[in-house]
Amino acid sequence: xxxxxxxxxxxxxxxxxxxxxxxxxxxxxxxxxxxxxxxxxxxxxxxxxxxxxxxxxxxxxxxxxxxxxxxxxxxxxxxxxxxxxxxxxxxx
Numbered sequence: 001x002x003x004x005x006x007x008x009x010x011x012x013x014x015x016x017x018x019x020x021x022x023x024x025x026x027x028x029x030x031x032x033x034x035x036x037x038x039x040x041x042x043x044x045x046x047x048x049x050x051x052x053x054x055x056x057x058x059x060x061x062x063x064x065x066x067x068x069x070x071x072x073x074x075x076x077x078x079x080x081x082x083x084x085x086x087x088x089x090x091x092x
Contacts (some may be wrong), residue, residue, distance in 0.1 A: 002042040002050065002076075005062055008088065011036025011057060027091045028053070028084060040076075043086050051088060052081040 008014075012021040014036065014063070025032045030053065038060025040052040046084065056061060084091070 001045045002052075003044075004040060004042055005049075006041040006043060007060060008039040009036065009057060009060065010039060010088070023086070028088065030082075039088065040081070048085070049087045049090070051084045051086065052076065053084055054081050056080060 009019065010024050010030075012018045015021045015024055021036060022032055024030075026088065028037075030037065033055050035057050038054050039058040040054075040060065042049060042050050042052060
């Protein structure tokens with residue numbers, strides 16, 4: 001069971017420029033892709049922080065305005081996300 005805690009975007013525009021975006025990708029162990037990444041910050045049932053990463057930025061943008069109730073009941077397609085341990089601030 002994953003509990004949503006936040007949403008973030010790792011795109012050149014959201015990170016300020018291509019250099020920052022490439023630095024993020026290196027720290028996250030991701031290949032840079034043209035549209036960047038959407039991130040769902042979650043905790044598991046033991047309180048461990050995880051980040052769900054997808055190249056489908058628009059999918060993540062569609063759930064930005066969702067209420068906590070909608071997010072908590074959201075069924076995420078398992079083939080849409082990579083799972084990374086921790087949150088981006090711990091990847092540096």
